[in-house]
Amino acid sequence: KSILSCLETLFEENSFPKAKDYIEQQLKAGKFLILFDGFDEVEIDKRVELKQQIETFANRQEYLQNKFVVTSRPIRDAVFDNFKHLEVMPLLPEQRKAFLESKINNSPISDFNAQKCAELIKAIENHGRIRKLAENPLLLTFLYYVYKYNLELPRRRVELYRQSVNLMLDWDIKTGRPTHIK
Numbered sequence: 384k385s386i387l388s389c390l391e392t393l394f395e396e397n398s399f400p401k402a403k404d405y406i407e408q409q410l411k412a413g414k415f416l417i418l419f420d421g422f423d424e425v426e427i428d429k430r431v432e433l434k435q436q437i438e439t440f441a442n443r444q445e446y447l448q449n450k451f452v453v454t455s456r457p458i459r460d461a462v463f464d465n466f467k468h469l470e471v472m473p474l475l476p477e478q479r480k481a482f483l484e485s486k487i488n489n490s491p492i493s494d495f496n497a498q499k500c501a502e503l504i505k506a507i508e509n510h511g512r513i514r515k516l517a518e519n520p521l522l523l524t525f526l527y528y529v530y531k532y533n534l535e536l537p538r539r540r541v542e543l544y545r546q547s548v549n550l551m552l553d554w555d556i557k558t559g560r561p562t563h564i565k
C-alpha cells in the first residue's frame with residue numbers, strides 16, 4: 384500500500400471515512416506529524432523499497448512542512464535522505480539516579496519513597512546486566528515500575544519484559560497504577 388492509502392485507512396478505522404481530500408489538504412498545509420515506528424522490524428528484503436517510499440513521500444515539495452519521524456534500532460538501512468539522524472544515547476549513572484529520584488513520593492502511603500529508591504539504584508548499579516538495561520530510558524522506566532510494584536527486580540531479561548508487558552496491559556488510566564498489584 385502507498386503511504387497515502389495507509390493514512391486513509393487509519394482515518395477510516397477511526398470513524399473518518401473518505402478522508403482522502405482532507406488528508407491531502409492537511410498534508411499540503413503542513414499539519415501532520417507522521418511516525419514510522421520500528422523500521423528495524425521490517426523484513427530485510429522489504430526495507431529498501433519501504434525506505435524509498437518514505438523518502439519519496441516525505442520529500443515531496445508540497446509536504447515539506449510536515450514532520451516525519453522514523454524510529455529504528457541502529458541498523459545501516461535506517462539513515463534516510465533529508466532526515467536528521469539522532470541516536471538515543473545511554474543514560475549515565477547520574478542520569479539514571481536523577482530519573483529515579485524524580486519518582487520519589489515521600490507520603491506515608493507511597494509505593495516509592497527515598498529508601499526504596501536507594502535500594503533500586505543499588506540493585507541496578509550492582510548487577511551488570513541490569514545496569515546495561517538501565518542505560519536505555521524506556522527500559523529504566525520498566526525497571527522502575529516493576530520494582531515499584533514487586534519490590535524486586537527479575538534476574539532474567541525475558542522475565543523483566545514479561546512483567547513490564549503485564550504491568551502495561553493491567554494499567555488503570557484513572558488511578559495511574561496497575562489494577563492487580565502483586
